[in-house]
Amino acid sequence: MNVNNLEVIQQSIDEITSLARGFMPAQILLTANRLDLFNLLSEKKLTARDLANKMGTNARATELLCNALVSLGFLEKKDGKFYNSEKSEQFLVRGKPYFVGDNLRHQSYLMERWLHLEEVIKTGQPLPRPQADDQKNKQQIRDFILAMANIGQLTARQVVEGLDLRGVQRIIDIGGGPATYAIEFVKKNPDIQAVVFDLPEVVPIAEERIRALNLQNNISTKVGNFHQDDLGVGYDLAFLSNIIHMLGFEEMIKLFKKIHKALNQNGKLVVKDFFVNEAGTAPSFAAQFAINMLINTEHGKSYSFTEMHQAFDQSDFSWIYSFSVGHHSTVIVAERG
Structure with a gap:
């Protein structure tokens, strides 16, 4: 690397920091999926306030979330109303043939556990498993199994x-x-x-x-x-x-x-x-x-x-x-x- 070339230096720094910020778009998408946002917007257009009322969220925060989803290509915005992009309508709406929302819920669970990676690296031991009879764990198991269905639907063939x-x-x-x-x-x-x-x-x-x-x-x-x-x-x-x-x-x-x-x-x-x-x-x-x-x-x-x-x-x-x-x-x- 030519350390005297500022353009090359900036490009390398951008690559590193972009990777480090990868949690931002991931969490935006995963949060929207957990809130059932894409299902609520299926084949309809809603303002952020209307959407917030349906999700039980804050209107201002919901608009910022939706704007970010527009920037990522998951939503469209017209005349102050939001609606699913073609990609979201096809893959993020439950009931569609290639729905992957169950997989995204599983990724949300994994993200929580990945936050403890430093601890795992230090100890060499995996994180404890949740209690089998815990209701949250039962839902996570179901999400995981349905995530496997999402993932396998193309590769199985x-x-x-x-x-x-x-x-x-x-x-x-x-x-x-x-x-x-x-x-x-x-x-x-x-x-x-x-x-x-x-x-x-x-x-x-x-x-x-x-x-x-x-x-x-x-x-x-x-x-x-x-x-x-x-x-x-x-x-x-x-x-x-x-x-x-x-x-x-x-x-x-x-x-x-x-x-x-x-x-x-x-x-x-x-x-x-x-x-x-x-x-x-x-x-x-x-x-x-x-x-x-x-x-x-x-x-x-x-x-x-x-x-x-x-x-x-x-x-x-x-x-x-x-x-x-x-x-x-x-x-x-x-x-x-």
Whole structure:
């Protein structure tokens, strides 16, 4: 860098400070989503005062928030009235096919926890988990599971299209959450029987979505904790989407060995996740996501392909092929030995 070039210096400083101010647009968007602002403005135009009355907020503060949302491209303003931009109407209004508001609520929860990153770095310990019976925690769990539905609605189709499902009759989706992938599997092949395996507080959400699509004859649920409980047997394919990053290496091997017992001969293990290079420094999203796991799990991280090969070797699986989906994920297909 030429330290005598003031333009270059200013550009570098702007890059640093812009990154540091990233919390501002994020919190503006997340706050608007929590206040249900985009749903209230769906297909209508309101003044800030009218909107404040509906949200139970201060009129002056609401106008400033809406002005900021206009500057960010989430709202439009005309004749003193605000309305959703095309982007917000499509993606931030509940009921629309590609609604991501549940994901944004989950990001709000994560932001609260990320504020304690310094503490986590000093201690090396994750933040305590909320009490399971706490009402706020129950809502956070539901937001998280529905966020996974938001995230998976596009990649699920890409995953299923990229897989060779010939000969696959029974699938278990371990930690299957809202059943997004199980639904896509049976849409692709109605002869497939899928089982969504997840915790007792999660399975009812999956069942809601399965019933809504009238897929009860194709998709069943099984309550359990994959750390402790039996998965069953007789599966042709086991699917893990965004699960292994929550686990330590030995925990991952233990799960793979349990899956090995659950699969038929030559059954397939399909792992979708965020992976880093050998140095752990790229892609940037996966390297940053490892910090999210540091904050929220005991031993989780983003793994490298070398670590995946090692885990497969130690659990009697063979890597067959892999492919990318979305902007950040890779799908690895391994075969049972």
